[in-house]
Amino acid sequence: AAVGLTTARTASRPAPERADCAQLVRPLRRRLKLKTLGVSPMDGNSHECTLIYLHGFCGNAKGYLDGACDWSYPWRLGFDYAPGLRVVLPVAPRLRQxxxxxxxxxxxxxxxxxxSIGDPSTLAASRDGIRQLLQQEIKRLGGAAHRCFLGGLSQGCTVALDIYLREGPALGLGGFVGSVGFVPCDHLGFLGADKALCRLASDPVQARRPLWLQCATDDQEDVPWELVRWSL
Structure with missing residues (x-):
């Protein structure tokens, strides 16, 4: 597969969200319906493509829509704005570690x-929830799956890549972009990832589509560079 690898210095992790005592953490059902935030094309631009982007551990989708944040995102008006892009930002469930x-x-x-993975059922639920979103967005694009992209940050990056390896060839997705994650594998609990990677790499169409993974070489704590390098 065509894989692009870039490196960067570690960005600070967002402050952990405080647990809401009123919200009980229950075992996840296999069918997980995720809450989402989203931004559709602005300034009269038509919908041309979709990016589903997963936030990191302890994060929240709201951070990507914070007007006080001066980071540049392709779904915000400005120099880096991508006309025609719709972004979907799913919100991970609260889980007791x-x-x-x-x-x-x-x-x-x-x-x-x-x-690595602790409870496999939590990953299975996330896989299923994101698969549902992919199907919804492909339908919104009139079936043009090659214009639907997947990505994420940190834990969200690795989970999104795990799902992309599986669903990229199956659905015909357009590509992947992620930051501060690693390539998932069976050894770390992402069961089925090894075969999924082989299938994607041997797919004559999917193997030529972009797969970008940006990593922090000085990260020794959250997603250590040694783990990332080992996974490549």
Whole structure:
């Protein structure tokens, strides 16, 4: 597959969201209907493509729409604005981690400081929820799956890539863009990822579509560079 790898210095992790005591954390059902935020094309531009972008561990989709943030995003008017882009920002469920904290996450970890899968059912639910969103957005694009893209940040990057490896060839997705994640594999609990990667790489169409992964070489804590480099 055509893979682009860029490196950057580590950005600070967003402040963990405080657990809401009124919201009980229940075991996830396999069929997970995700809450989403989104931005459709502005200034009269027609809808040409869609990016579904997953936030990181402890994050929230709201941060990508914060008007006080001076970061440049392609869905915000300005120099980097991409006319015709619709962005869909799913919100991860609150999950109780093994050490007791309740955080928004796409899967649970086995322990603190370990990036592999803890409870496989939490990943399965996220896979299913994002698959539903992909199908909805492809329908909105009139079936033009090659104009639907997937991406994410940190934990959201790795989960999005795990799903892209599976659904890219199956649905005919247009590409992937992610930051501060690693390539998922069976060894780390992303069961089926190894075969999915082989299928994508051997697909004559999908293997030529863009797959960009931006990593922080000085990250020794959140998603360590050694883990990223090992996964490539």
């Amino acid at each position: 093994p050490w007791g904290e309740v955080r928004r996450a796409w899967y649970t970890y086995p322990s603190k400081g370990v990036n």
